[in-house]
Amino acid sequence: MTESFSFAWHTPLALADLPVYQGENFTAELAQKLSQGLRLIALTALEPHAAPTPLLAVLAADQEKRLTAFVSKPLERLPSLALRFPQCQLFERELSEDYGLIFSDHPWPKPVRKTPDSGIQRGKRYPFFRTEGRQVHEVAVGPVHAGIIEPGHFRFQCFGENVLHLEIALGYQHRGCEKLLLKAKAHQRLPLLECVAGDTSIGHALAHAQLMERLEDLTCSERAWHLRTLALELERLANHIGDLGAIAGDTGFLPSSAWNGRIRGDVLTMTAMLTGNRFGRGHLAIGGVNNDLDAALCAELSERLEKARRDALGSVKVMLKSESVLERLRGTGALSLDQAKALGLVGVCARACGLARDARLTSPLTPSPNFAPALAQSGDVLARVLVREQEMRASFAMVEDDLCALEEDESREPGAEHGKEMPPHTLALAQVEGFRGEIVHLAVTGEDQHFQVYKVIDPSFRNWPGLALALRDNQISDFPLCNKSFNLSYCGHDL
Amino acid sequence: MIGIYLLNLLLALLLAPLLLGIINRVKAWIAGRHGKPLLQTYYDLAKLCQKSEVISPTCGLFFRLAPALQLTVAVAALALLPLGGQASPLRFTGDFLLAAYLLGLGRFALILAALDTGSSFEGMGASREATFSALAEPIFFLAISVLTSLHLDLGQTQDQAFSLSLLFGGQSAGAWLSGKYELLLLPVVFFLLLLVENCRIPVDDPTTHLELTMIHEVMILDHSGPNLALILYAQALKLWFFASLVAGLLVPDLGLASSLLWIAVIFLVACAIGLVEASMARLPLKRVTTFLGGAGAMAALVLIFSQMR
Numbered sequence: 120m121t122e123s124f125s126f127a128w129h130t131p132l133a134l135a136d137l138p139v140y141q142g143e144n145f146t147a148e149l150a151q152k153l154s155q156g157l158r159l160i161a162l163t164a165l166e167p168h169a170a171p172t173p174l175l176a177v178l179a180a181d182q183e184k185r186l187t188a189f190v191s192k193p194l195e196r197l198p199s200l201a202l203r204f205p206q207c208q209l210f211e212r213e214l215s216e217d218y219g220l221i222f223s224d225h226p227w228p229k230p231v232r233k234t235p236d237s238g239i240q241r242g243k244r245y246p247f248f249r250t251e252g253r254q255v256h257e258v259a260v261g262p263v264h265a266g267i268i269e270p271g272h273f274r275f276q277c278f279g280e281n282v283l284h285l286e287i288a289l290g291y292q293h294r295g296c297e298k299l300l301l302k303a304k305a306h307q308r309l310p311l312l313e314c315v316a317g318d319t320s321i322g323h324a325l326a327h328a329q330l331m332e333r334l335e336d337l338t339c340s341e342r343a344w345h346l347r348t349l350a351l352e353l354e355r356l357a358n359h360i361g362d363l364g365a366i367a368g369d370t371g372f373l374p375s376s377a378w379n380g381r382i383r384g385d386v387l388t389m390t391a392m393l394t395g396n397r398f399g400r401g402h403l404a405i406g407g408v409n410n411d412l413d414a415a416l417c418a419e420l421s422e423r424l425e426k427a428r429r430d431a432l433g434s435v436k437v438m439l440k441s442e443s444v445l446e447r448l449r450g451t452g453a454l455s456l457d458q459a460k461a462l463g464l465v466g467v468c469a470r471a472c473g474l475a476r477d478a479r480l481t482s483p484l485t486p487s488p489n490f491a492p493a494l495a496q497s498g499d500v501l502a503r504v505l506v507r508e509q510e511m512r513a514s515f516a517m518v519e520d521d522l523c524a525l526e527e528d529e530s531r532e533p534g535a536e537h538g539k540e541m542p543p544h545t546l547a548l549a550q551v552e553g554f555r556g557e558i559v560h561l562a563v564t565g566e567d568q569h570f571q572v573y574k575v576i577d578p579s580f581r582n583w584p585g586l587a588l589a590l591r592d593n594q595i596s597d598f599p600l601c602n603k604s605f606n607l608s609y610c611g612h613d614l
Numbered sequence: 615m616i617g618i619y620l621l622n623l624l625l626a627l628l629l630a631p632l633l634l635g636i637i638n639r640v641k642a643w644i645a646g647r648h649g650k651p652l653l654q655t656y657y658d659l660a661k662l663c664q665k666s667e668v669i670s671p672t673c674g675l676f677f678r679l680a681p682a683l684q685l686t687v688a689v690a691a692l693a694l695l696p697l698g699g700q701a702s703p704l705r706f707t708g709d710f711l712l713a714a715y716l717l718g719l720g721r722f723a724l725i726l727a728a729l730d731t732g733s734s735f736e737g738m739g740a741s742r743e744a745t746f747s748a749l750a751e752p753i754f755f756l757a758i759s760v761l762t763s764l765h766l767d768l769g770q771t772q773d774q775a776f777s778l779s780l781l782f783g784g785q786s787a788g789a790w791l792s793g794k795y796e797l798l799l800l801p802v803v804f805f806l807l808l809l810v811e812n813c814r815i816p817v818d819d820p821t822t823h824l825e826l827t828m829i830h831e832v833m834i835l836d837h838s839g840p841n842l843a844l845i846l847y848a849q850a851l852k853l854w855f856f857a858s859l860v861a862g863l864l865v866p867d868l869g870l871a872s873s874l875l876w877i878a879v880i881f882l883v884a885c886a887i888g889l890v891e892a893s894m895a896r897l898p899l900k901r902v903t904t905f906l907g908g909a910g911a912m913a914a915l916v917l918i919f920s921q922m923r
Contacts, residue, residue, distance in 0.1 A: 258734040258738065258826075265823040265824065265825055280738075367895075369822075371895050372894070372895040373644070373645045373891065373892050374645050374892065377646060441893075443894045443895040443896075443897065446897065446898065446901065447897070594900065596898075599827055600827075
């Protein structure tokens with residue numbers, strides 16, 4: 120049991136090599152690591168049955184680009200760290216919901232995915248937080264919304280137009296993905312993970328492919344990597360462009376809203392030309408990719424990319440030059456750097472607070488020495504817009520580089536390979552920077568080529584509490600705008 | 615004369631829904647879209663009239679009465695205006711007060727109906743509508759008082775100077791044509807009031823689907839069928855009313871020709887609304903007061919300038 124046990128993000132690790140702690144010591148070790156500034160990547164049970172169960176904690180030291188992990192003896196009850204380290208609170212609630220673990224003194228012991236109107240809560244009112252007082256009123260929104268979006272319930276405690284507190288209750292999209300993954304046959308896992316969050320098909324598929332390659336000790340050809348990052352960055356482009364347009368639409372600024380809707384479609388068409396599907400389904404394979412580009416197609420994609428780049432940059436410029444748009448974005452839904460750190464936010468929301476968290480930097484899929492994450496400082500809607508704008512520019516450049524490399528490369532057919540068998544009782548991780556933020560897939564293998572644990576952590580899972588906090592002391596009329604600027608996935612959270 | 619006035623009133627009642635079509639077309643054109651048909655509001659009205667209504671069991675009698683009341687007061691207010699530059703047969707001294715408070719009554723009815731539903735969204739919308747219209751009202755009266763003081767200075771009797779038919783009947787346009795250019799700020803003031811009273815961008819976003827940000831639209835969420843049609847039509851008439859105020863200040867007294875000019879100016883106002891909506895984002899709710907303050911300052915400025923002469 121070493122004090123500073125750590126490992127590189129790309130190496131799978133035998134479970135037996137991990138330090139093991141007894142009950143209280145596990146929590147103490149976790150608290151110590153968190154107070155050293157490490158970030159909680161995952162906190163999960165190691166057995167797929169109810170408590171008592173051993174726990175596994177994985178933390179990241181982003182500066183050193185190292186991970187650390189440790190396990191506990193089977194536990195039933197342990198002290199909660201949520202109050203000291205808010206980034207733990209959802210993980211703890213998830214564990215007590217799924218495995219019946221008891222976290223004593225948890226300040227917010229509520230379900231994560233059991234919806235307020237689910238039968239499980241029968242006879243008991245969902246414990247919504249309530250503010251009492253004259254002129255304090257409650258506004259309930261959802262789960263059915265006016266727009267064509269996913270279901271989620273929002274409960275505002277308002278004083279006039281000001282929001283005192285927002286509580287978000289999710290779980291309407293829960294499909295039991297993680298359980299399905301444990302039962303699924305090897306070839307069923309990728310299609311299943313592509314549906315975890317439909318707009319991040321490539322991101323989740325890539326994370327799974329990575330994880331499997333690490334377990335089976337496979338290496339991808341360089342060409343396959345270009346085809347993968349190409350698809351990943353196209354996904355980021357389409358979503359960032361769509362989000363910027365949606366934010367413009369929410370401020371009532373029509374030009375950029377209308378243009379970006381069209382440009383997003385153009386980028387999705389490019390994804391379809393590459394993969395045969397507008398959202399890139401079926402593109403990824405374990406050990407490679409299923410689609411290749413010939414020189415002619417590369418040239419056409421480059422041409423379309425140039426057009427889309429010109430249009431998208433122009434559209435965003437019009438939006439950011441408009442004083443009335445800036446007026447609406449500036450100072451709305453602001454989060455501080457400390458709040459972002461405490462909540463363990465990732466992705467665009469974290470970078471908008473000045474937190475340089477980007478899986479492309481801390482756990483790069485391919486060597487990319489010059490990569491610098493896009494940052495903004497103010498943490499408000501404007502900052503999230505500016506981060507998206509910078510990332511959009513960077514992604515255009517990355518897609519262009521990939522297309523150039525693919526056009527020059529003579530080799531063909533980066534098809535799937537077969538690797539070794541998965542070693543039993545091994546922990547493997549994959550971190551992929553999807554367009555929302557860091558996607559984490561964590562797997563522990565069991566016997567017979569099966570998984571004992573497969574944990575999917577969408578960036579939305581970490582960022583939803585950020586949205587609730589951003590709304591404090593803001594106007595309720597600004598909620599849709601804040602919500603759009605976070606653009607979190609409901610199904611990615613609900614799994 | 616009454617015949618010509620009635621013809622103008624009929625045109626207003628017929629053409630008012632077209633204004634919404636023009637606004638939508640201009641917006642679509644700027645954004646590079648095709649947009650809805652110009653006559654879409656007519657189709658919508660026809661469609662809604664054929665539908666049955668869904669009424670929540672929590673709603674009382676007022677919820678059902680409000681739309682009809684709103685339409686009635688909108689028509690009545692319109693009939694007090696000198697449409698097409700023709701003096702209204704219903705004119706009397708102080709009729710501007712009646713017109714303003716008829717519209718106020720319509721708004722009151724709608725607010726009560728919104729509260730009647732018991733929905734927290736509609737309550738929020740009602741509160742916003744009440745706040746902004748209360749702030750807009752003094753500005754409306756300030757602008758009217760600028761006009762009355764002008765006409766009193768020009769030698770009109772008190773009986774005439776307190777009637778909409780004189781203030782918006784072409785003589786005001788005559789005044790700025792003869793060199794009182796500061797009066798040209800007044801149509802701008804009325805245009806800003808139009809944006810506030812009719813819930814257009816930058817005050818409200820009539821196309822949004824986000825209940826939490828709406829003002830007017832959220833108040834009528836529970837209305838459906840023929841009653842919704844009544845509200846839509848009353849809204850169009852209200853738009854025509856405010857656009858007429860702008861036209862009344864811009865079109866000089868040219869006899870019959872001014873009727874045509876009125877309608878042309880009203881359509882131009884619709885285009886201007888479309889341009890504003892296509893090129894601006896919505897203001898944060900808190901900043902709407904600043905916007906109204908600007909309109910008030912402009913009206914005060916005209917008053918000072920015209921008194922300094």
